[in-house]
Amino acid sequence: MKKLYYSIPLLFVLLTGISCSKLTEKPESALVSEQFYLNQGQAVAAVTGTYRKLYETGQSLYNSLFQIGVEMATDDYEAGPRARNAHVRAISNLTHDASNDRMEQLWKQSYDAINASNLNIINIEAMNQNQIDATVQQRLVNEAKFLRALHYFNLVRWFGPVPLVIRPTEGLSAQELYVAKASEDEVYAQIINDLKAASSLPNYKNYGDADKGRATSGAAKSLLAKVYLTRLDWTNAKLLAKDVIDKEGYALFPDFSDVFNIDKKNGIEHIFSAQFKGNSGYQGNSLASRSAPADIPGINGDYADALHAEGGLYKSFALTDKRLSVTFTTGMISPTDGKYYALAKPQFNKYYDQTVVGNQAQSSKNTPIIRYAEVLLILAEAENELNGPTQEARDAINAVRIRAGVEKLSDTESKDSFRELVFEERRKELVYEYQRWFDLVRRGANYYITKLKTAGKTNAAARHLHFPTPQRELNLNPKLVQHPDWLAK
Template identity: 75%
Template sequence: MKKRYLSIFIIIALFTGSCSKLNEEPTAILVNEQFYLDEAQAIAGLTGTYRKLYESGQSLYNGLFQIGVEMATDDYEAGPRARNAHVRAISNLTHDPSNDRMEQLWKQSYDAINASNLNILAIEKIAAAKIDANIQKRLILEAKFLRALHYFNLVRWFGGVPLQLVPINSLSKDELYVSKSSEEQVYAQIIKDLLEAEALPNYKTYADKDKGRATSGAAKSLLAKVYLTQKDYANARAKADEVITQEGYSLFEEFADVFDVEKKNGKEHIFSAQFKGNSGYQGNSLAGRSAPADIPGINGDYADALHVQGGLYASYENADTRLPVTFTLGKISPVDGKFYNLSTPQFNKYYDESVVGNQSQSSKNTPIIRYAEVLLIFAEAENEIAGPSVAAQNALNTVRKRANATLLTGNLSKESFRDAVFEERRKELVYEYQRWFDLVRRGADYYIAKLKAAGKSNAAARHLHFPTPQRELNLNPNLKQHPDWINH
């Protein structure tokens, strides 16, 4: 029975993800009757949806964000071994609607949304005798959190997108040819899902086997970020303050602890992509993608590179403890024991010393949102409302103090404090899939100025969104290209 379910789900994923054409056109596909019959199956089904965040290969939070999004910023570029022409086009800002990374961002996001929709519908229908009511409610809210996360990414990347809230169970044109909803409609659904997901348990109540799942703090933190992106600063501040004062998170004492395998899902980790090397090939590919390629025995890919001209590395103070965690200037070869200097700094956050010769099996998690970011969300929102108040400076300085960076003091203007927060986000959250989103939400002038200052002269206003993939436009006649990408 389970085998039947899996094969049917693959057909749905292939069709809705536009990966291949089907020779036949079945009129209906029933999934929840084949699976989701009890609590164990409900948990297994939702766990599979979590895996869509970080499956092996170039999945959303396992490399695709980096090559499909972050390359289009001032801090990153396609490294010497990034051979895919589509990736290099994003790095050079010459990408277009035919770019295959855009297709994957769209396809994988909707695949995950469809799975979340299926979770919600099917778990709701499980008979009361077959599932604990509290577990049933929790699983449904976790699925709503995941759906909100994926739609939050999509609306920021592509603008208005199709808003699909029920699983695809038919291959009819009426069900598949969905028009785009407005950005406002998409955000309204994101907020609705997250407000409901706030009823999830606090992270401290989860058993070890459930750590890494969505929690009340994850829902509130993501909601604060949604409000911030919408420039709803009052709600962003209020929600961030709620996380700070009520959810029980705190910073690790040392920045290096954030990326310590032994401290995963700890007091600073609000929600992370989960990796466990040498376990179903679920290693963190960012470790291998950024690791040195020319040091004997390390065998890195060096496909994700620092864009040195952007000035990120030089912006750190020498005593900043984030510097040696985030970057490396050289490594000792496990083959000959010699230290090899690197010509430029390379990313180091996910380098796992336990798998030196096979960094594709790094067990380090990638943070999706962590407590340090919530502090910076509060500082930014507070500044936009009340200027650089004591509360805003304290929140920012809490992050800087942990990093051993000079604390901000004195009479700062709102503008200078805003810039300080964005630079702090840049240094604190580098290589955590944040830079493109931060540049874009400051607007076209800011984005273009930053990229051109970094030598990326092709930057233009249209790059505040990615184009709707041409393949999707070809398959769905009701989709329209984003206005900024028409005739480009």
């Protein structure tokens, strides 16, 4: 009898509809691990259940936790009038510390998802030919590796050195439960290995409607290009971005608004997204409610996520930029009294769902994790770092700009000025898509601090290039140590 592994906690939520792999299906029971992985249906359901850890209800990773736990610490966002949690407001003001409960959740939920992927990898690999088709078996293992890589990529950028756990827990000994931090290089090596394996996944066009939203070869290569970009490995970043552009079959939507059109979800530009479906077991996108106005009759928004106006993001858009009216709203017509209400300042609007006016907690708009426009900008940045602002670099960024309705860049830019233009293009293209903090910190302490202090966030300091290791984890695990930048001085 093969050995089965488990994670802590032992109960692991999976889908019970094992004959269907649709990602929007609702989990209906919790089973112990010995009941899993007995046949192909269960293996598919196990991996499907792990996708849900990206966007489960409440403040889960890609369902607002990124925003309130990370993006608030940038020049573009701040805690809105109805953000009542003191820990969220502390992040917005850059007064957070190791006791912050959002840091705890970022850490806890990421490792919970990693544990789930570890379980899937080890147990699905152990299944025999009578239990699962070999092609499906390899696909599921590689999907799990993609998800594990994504979570570790987030963790290492947020916290720096972190524990690297790639096998499920087999027992309750201190040796297994208490794991020291691995170096950033070790974590990145694992991420790269997992994504290289996942690059052999099927192309997105090979998936039917029931499997839309699963990891694909294009998703793995795109994320790997981003990993290389973060590591300043410009050669490999360009190589992978080019591979996606030339071979994977993606393209920009002609109209920017289609990126957030519910009828075009998982379309030609969407490489990998957090999947949301309103009025279906509390699977709505909470970003829609968190950013919607609270003082317009009938809208019933939370207005907990707000534009940090001092950062200048809104004013940085050209008036002709088609992204402006999709990204922001400056006023709305009340569904209750039919009157137009102007807002005191622009508010985010990408995820506002016109089909559920008055109940934005049920927004069905997906949140992009990586899309084709970003791959073009990765190519532009990497090529510029390698060879300066060549025609190839300009063509890549200009494709994004032309779609937005703004003029193409000239051929007179220097390498340094082109670099800054790429970052500004990322800023405008990827608003409210969990990218700004990552972009700021990968430019280094001086860049991050200057941007935030210019925006009036005067508490910005070098330590904010990482988040502190949560105090709760330090208390539980004697092998953990605090990030050096957060040690008391």
